[in-house]
Amino acid sequence: MLIVQKFGGSSVADAQRVMNVAQIVTDKYREGNDMVVVVSAQGDTTDDLIVKAQEINPNASKREMDMLLTAGEQISISLLAMAIEKLGFPVVSLLGWQAGFRTNSAYTSARIKKVESERIRAELDKKKIVVVAGFQGINKYDDMTTLGRGGSDTSAVAIAAAMHADLCQIYTDVEGVYTADPRKVESAKKLEEITYDEMLELATLGAQVLNNRSVEMAKKYNVELEVLSSLARRPGTIVKEVTKMEKTLIKGVACDKHVARVKVIGVPDTPGIAFKIFSLIAKAHINVDIILQSIGRDGTKDISFTVPEADGQAAVDALKSYVEKIGAKDLGFDADVAKVSIVGAGMETHDGVASEMFEALYEADINIRMISTSEIKISVLINKDDCDRAVSAIHHKFFDNE
Amino acid sequence: MLIVQKFGGSSVADAQRVMNVAQIVTDKYREGNDMVVVVSAQGDTTDDLIVKAQEINPNASKREMDMLLTAGEQISISLLAMAIEKLGFPVVSLLGWQAGFRTNSAYTSARIKKVESERIRAELDKKKIVVVAGFQGINKYDDMTTLGRGGSDTSAVAIAAAMHADLCQIYTDVEGVYTADPRKVESAKKLEEITYDEMLELATLGAQVLNNRSVEMAKKYNVELEVLSSLARRPGTIVKEVTKMEKTLIKGVACDKHVARVKVIGVPDTPGIAFKIFSLIAKAHINVDIILQSIGRDGTKDISFTVPEADGQAAVDALKSYVEKIGAKDLGFDADVAKVSIVGAGMETHDGVASEMFEALYEADINIRMISTSEIKISVLINKDDCDRAVSAIHHKFFDNE
Numbered sequence: 001m002l003i004v005q006k007f008g009g010s011s012v013a014d015a016q017r018v019m020n021v022a023q024i025v026t027d028k029y030r031e032g033n034d035m036v037v038v039v040s041a042q043g044d045t046t047d048d049l050i051v052k053a054q055e056i057n058p059n060a061s062k063r064e065m066d067m068l069l070t071a072g073e074q075i076s077i078s079l080l081a082m083a084i085e086k087l088g089f090p091v092v093s094l095l096g097w098q099a100g101f102r103t104n105s106a107y108t109s110a111r112i113k114k115v116e117s118e119r120i121r122a123e124l125d126k127k128k129i130v131v132v133a134g135f136q137g138i139n140k141y142d143d144m145t146t147l148g149r150g151g152s153d154t155s156a157v158a159i160a161a162a163m164h165a166d167l168c169q170i171y172t173d174v175e176g177v178y179t180a181d182p183r184k185v186e187s188a189k190k191l192e193e194i195t196y197d198e199m200l201e202l203a204t205l206g207a208q209v210l211n212n213r214s215v216e217m218a219k220k221y222n223v224e225l226e227v228l229s230s231l232a233r234r235p236g237t238i239v240k241e242v243t244k245m246e247k248t249l250i251k252g253v254a255c256d257k258h259v260a261r262v263k264v265i266g267v268p269d270t271p272g273i274a275f276k277i278f279s280l281i282a283k284a285h286i287n288v289d290i291i292l293q294s295i296g297r298d299g300t301k302d303i304s305f306t307v308p309e310a311d312g313q314a315a316v317d318a319l320k321s322y323v324e325k326i327g328a329k330d331l332g333f334d335a336d337v338a339k340v341s342i343v344g345a346g347m348e349t350h351d352g353v354a355s356e357m358f359e360a361l362y363e364a365d366i367n368i369r370m371i372s373t374s375e376i377k378i379s380v381l382i383n384k385d386d387c388d389r390a391v392s393a394i395h396h397k398f399f400d401n402e
Numbered sequence: 403m404l405i406v407q408k409f410g411g412s413s414v415a416d417a418q419r420v421m422n423v424a425q426i427v428t429d430k431y432r433e434g435n436d437m438v439v440v441v442s443a444q445g446d447t448t449d450d451l452i453v454k455a456q457e458i459n460p461n462a463s464k465r466e467m468d469m470l471l472t473a474g475e476q477i478s479i480s481l482l483a484m485a486i487e488k489l490g491f492p493v494v495s496l497l498g499w500q501a502g503f504r505t506n507s508a509y510t511s512a513r514i515k516k517v518e519s520e521r522i523r524a525e526l527d528k529k530k531i532v533v534v535a536g537f538q539g540i541n542k543y544d545d546m547t548t549l550g551r552g553g554s555d556t557s558a559v560a561i562a563a564a565m566h567a568d569l570c571q572i573y574t575d576v577e578g579v580y581t582a583d584p585r586k587v588e589s590a591k592k593l594e595e596i597t598y599d600e601m602l603e604l605a606t607l608g609a610q611v612l613n614n615r616s617v618e619m620a621k622k623y624n625v626e627l628e629v630l631s632s633l634a635r636r637p638g639t640i641v642k643e644v645t646k647m648e649k650t651l652i653k654g655v656a657c658d659k660h661v662a663r664v665k666v667i668g669v670p671d672t673p674g675i676a677f678k679i680f681s682l683i684a685k686a687h688i689n690v691d692i693i694l695q696s697i698g699r700d701g702t703k704d705i706s707f708t709v710p711e712a713d714g715q716a717a718v719d720a721l722k723s724y725v726e727k728i729g730a731k732d733l734g735f736d737a738d739v740a741k742v743s744i745v746g747a748g749m750e751t752h753d754g755v756a757s758e759m760f761e762a763l764y765e766a767d768i769n770i771r772m773i774s775t776s777e778i779k780i781s782v783l784i785n786k787d788d789c790d791r792a793v794s795a796i797h798h799k800f801f802d803n804e
Contacts, residue, residue, distance in 0.1 A: 015457040049477065053484055055417040060484035067495050068480035071473040075451065078470035082455055082462035093469050098544055119544075142500060142521075 041072025443474025668731025
């Protein structure tokens with residue numbers, strides 16, 4: 001089997017953890033597998049380098065930022081290779097460009113164009129364990145680029161896709177994907193399997209397990225992922241196209257507290273105004289999630305919608321002059337909200353999932369402010385303070401009664 | 403003019419010093435010069451990385467050590483580029499391989515095979531200041547290599563040679579080359595000029611200003627060097643083929659305390675024994691400097707010679723079984739010695755330099771244990787404790803009477 005493994009920064013944070021990772025990798029190698037290992041920069045290295053840059057020039061060019069940051073994985077891949085050497089196995093470390101990562105030129109958030117995997121293949125043919133720097137590549141000018149935060153997941157999936165790996169294991173600091181955040185919901189269960197689409201919804205909703213781009217890429221190239229912990233030696237959660245867990249209606253409950261609600265009060269009831277508002281928001285590169293339009297007083301309308309919390313003020317700024325022009329009564333945003341969602345491909349073919357969720361919230365005396373649904377997801381906007389209670393109540397309703 | 407500047411690790415140790423270097427570089431750029439700037443890793447970065455490696459694997463492969471260490475200059479070049487950006491000048495940082503440094507595959511002590519300077523030239527043509535990572539290159543396998551300690555000097559001279567630069571400025575933490583160590587001899591004077599050969603002798607003798615390989619390369623390609631300080635904004639010392647300082651007999655007095663004397667006592671007076679002894683030493687890769695052979699008692703000979711202090715025991719080990727076989731009386735080494743030397747191309751055509759030096763030592767009541775001379779150098783071996791006094795006495799004799 002060809003296995004691609006990815007270890008994040010906390011998995012290689014110090015010498016002891018690097019040795020632990022070397023043990024995991026060589027155990028699989030000893031079973032006769034070809035091993036490609038993608039590594040992020042150690043622990044806080046990236047943040048430390050950013051601080052160094054800020055001290056000198058807070059407005060440094062993105063090209064030079066990428067030159068700086070790619071040094072982080074260079075350190076971690078060589079240290080992991082040394083640890084594998086210590087255990088007596090053949091190994092070679094490769095930088096992004098040596099491993100064939102060609103990207104576009106969007107410094108600090110580059111996209112992978114292709115992985116020219118000849119070098120990796122040649123090293124595997126020599127029976128070497130190949131350690132690859134995640135997060136980085138090279139553009140057409142032969143300059144270093146980075147894929148943005150969480151990019152190492154994407155690096156791993158891209159190699160797995162390019163080389164038709166049998167499995168891509170993403171090691172993190174959690175043991176897999178859970179039905180709810182296990183730090184907050186005691187009865188949360190680890191899922192054996194989950195589909196790409198369910199994983200995408202959960203990642204977007206704040207489950208923070210896998211980088212979204214990596215899941216999208218895994219889905220596109222049908223790369224089987226496993227999410228697992230580098231500290232616990234147990235099976236994790238498999239992410240694949242179709243799962244066998246037909247009976248489970250929903251896979252998880254997630255909460256996103258980094259949400260703001262923008263309100264435009266007293267908009268004249270004229271055609272084209274909603275269109276204009278959302279095109280101004282789009283022009284400001286702000287993602288809108290849930291939208292609600294309601295009838296206000298005096299024949300006017302109220303429009304409200306959610307955006308990422310950090311974009312709340314920017315959304316208001318983007319609308320200000322237009323809202324004044326059309327004579328709306330009020331414009332503002334409110335970050336005191338959270339979005340709670342349930343995700344599961346099973347709900348498509350089952351009625352009553354939404355009403356069960358609303359019932360759980362009603363029983364917990366939690367007020368629903370907005371609702372949004374997709375084929376595999378139901379989200380509600382509630383007060384931020386109610387978030388943890390809401391997750392517990394919904395999780396109890398769907399999982400503890402089974 | 404095309405100027406190559408090189409800044410060592412202490413010159414870029416922190417944010418403030420990086421800004422200082424950016425100022426020096428851009429001042430020259432503003433005068434209309436094309437600027438290529440070679441930088442070492444910041445301060446203790448290289449040592450810190452070595453500690454990280456030691457924690458994991460004290461016997462790491464040299465290939466992986468080079469992968470690790472080359473991250474150091476990657477950090478410093480990007481930070482310097484950011485500092486230059488902050489001052490508002492166009493700049494680009496380049497890694498060793500991007501700057502065209504092709505080396506052989508002797509990891510940790512690679513030799514530069516050539517500098518393919520097309521990229522540097524293209525960036526200069528765009529009017530950019532080019533910041534290049536010193537100390538590093540790439541071999542025929544596309545793997546990272548390093549040139550060994552002090553290799554950044556060599557990187558700078560290699561670029562200056564490949565691009566026919568008008569001047570190569572080596573910035574260090576001293577203001578130039580002095581007639582003696584200015585921390586020890588108060589009246590030591592900074593030299594305006596010195597020849598390559600004199601510089602080579604002084605570097606070998608412990609003046610620790612320039613890396614020897616870089617001076618050899620500068621001589622071979624006739625690159626004019628200037629040694630100067632990044633903190634004091636004053637002219638330094640020019641190193642070139644012929645200097646105009648005809649009148650100065652000697653250029654400097656240097657002391658090397660890292661010397662050991664190996665003694666083989668009571669060697670039978672038979673042909674071929676000295677040859678055998680020194681071929682055994684050569685086989686152990688130990689450099690021999692001064693050699694003395696004297697008549698001992700009973701028709702035997704005593705052979706003594708100096709080696710680097712760290713090789714003293716190895717030299718004894720290399721000779722042990724042979725010395726027993728020929729029945730010599732004693733074998734041992736003694737690190738309680740130092741070598742004091744005067745260097746100057748002028749002494750070739752002037753008599754009496756040696757006797758003046760010996761007179762200075764006699765007046766200071768310092769015993770001479772061995773003597774060695776070359777065309778531009780006279781070295782004497784003395785007791786280590788007498789070293790500083792000897793340098794002062796000789797310096798006084800040659801320089802304070804002028």
